[in-house]
Amino acid sequence: KNQVEQSPQSLIILEGKNCTLQCNYTVSPFSNLRWYKQDTGRGPVSLTIMTFSENTKSNGRYTATLDADTKQSSLHITASQLSDSASYICVVSGSWGKLQFGAGTQVVVTP
Amino acid sequence: NAGVTQTPKFRVLKTGQSMTLLCAQDMNHEYMYWYRQDPGMGLRLIHYSVGEGTTAKGEVPDGYNVSRLKKQNFLLGLESAAPSQTSVYFCASSSAPGRGTDTQYFGPGTRLTVL
Numbered sequence: 001k002n003q004v005e006q007s008p009q010s011l012i013i014l015e016g017k018n019c020t021l022q023c024n025y026t027v028s029p030f031s032n033l034r035w036y037k038q039d040t041g042r043g044p045v046s047l048t049i050m051t052f053s054e055n056t057k058s059n060g061r062y063t064a065t066l067d068a069d070t071k072q073s074s075l076h077i078t079a080s081q082l083s084d085s086a087s088y089i090c091v092v093s094g095s096w097g098k099l100q101f102g103a104g105t106q107v108v109v110t111p
Numbered sequence: 112n113a114g115v116t117q118t119p120k121f122r123v124l125k126t127g128q129s130m131t132l133l134c135a136q137d138m139n140h141e142y143m144y145w146y147r148q149d150p151g152m153g154l155r156l157i158h159y160s161v162g163e164g165t166t167a168k169g170e171v172p173d174g175y176n177v178s179r180l181k182k183q184n185f186l187l188g189l190e191s192a193a194p195s196q197t198s199v200y201f202c203a204s205s206s207a208p209g210r211g212t213d214t215q216y217f218g219p220g221t222r223l224t225v226l
Contacts, residue, residue: 002153034214043115043201043217044154089153099215101153 003027004092004102012108013080021105023073023090031093035064035075038087038104047075047088077107085109113137115218117202123224124192132187132221134202142205143185144169144215145177147198154201160185192225199223 003026013019025033032051036044048057048064050073056065061078077084090102115136124130134143141162146154156169160179174196176188185204189196199222203215 004153041220043203043219045217046214049214099156101155103151103153 002100002103004090004100006088006090006102006105008105009103010106010108012110015080015082015109015111017080019077019080019107021075021077021088021090021107023075023092023102025071025073025090025092025100025102027071027092027094027100029094030068030071033064033066033073034091034093035062035073036089036091038089040086044089080107080109082109082111115202115204115216117200117218117221119221120219121222123226124189125226126193128192129188129190130192130223131189132200132202132223134185134187134204134218135183136185136202136204136216137183138204138206138216139182140204140206140216141182142207143179144203144205145175145185145187146201146203147171148201148220149198157187157200192223194225197223197225 005024007022034049035047038044047062050057050066063076066073087104087106089104092100118133144159145157148154155171158177160166163182166177178186199220201220202218205215207213
């Protein structure tokens, strides 16, 4: 069973609107949690990295939150743009740095 | 500074054929990784290297071999390709394991189809 579960699997959003993606994990011990953006046909690119002690981290219009107690994270996209259309991958780092990847949430932003 | 590059970008093989995927990085990173990405699944680690001359097995190593003869290059080999190896392969590099705020930098991927 995947130790990193993301929801929804996909979503469609109108340009200019906000959306929130969810990530639940069971990885233990926990080192850090990352969100990556993967454009179609490209490799993943890091958006945010949060360690155990961080609750929120922003990168422009992207804001990630982390609740290490409930093992949940979210990625909020504000005022979406067409260029935000991509797959967003939650990645959790456990012991020695081993990464566990979620399957991703496919976001489509329409005009 | 090209970052992480992969060759080839696309390849079609017949069952039983062999091939080598090349990954190169110009960031002087010690650590390099090979992943495969399949629909509906997260990236899975095939093999990794913690430095020149070293390699180690990841989560799904069967059917693959790797070599790290030079620090900047990491080769992934398929000795006898099988349809189950149809996938998109990503190489990544980092300066240290995934602790702290270390980031893995990914290449653009190689789309491999095995008929």
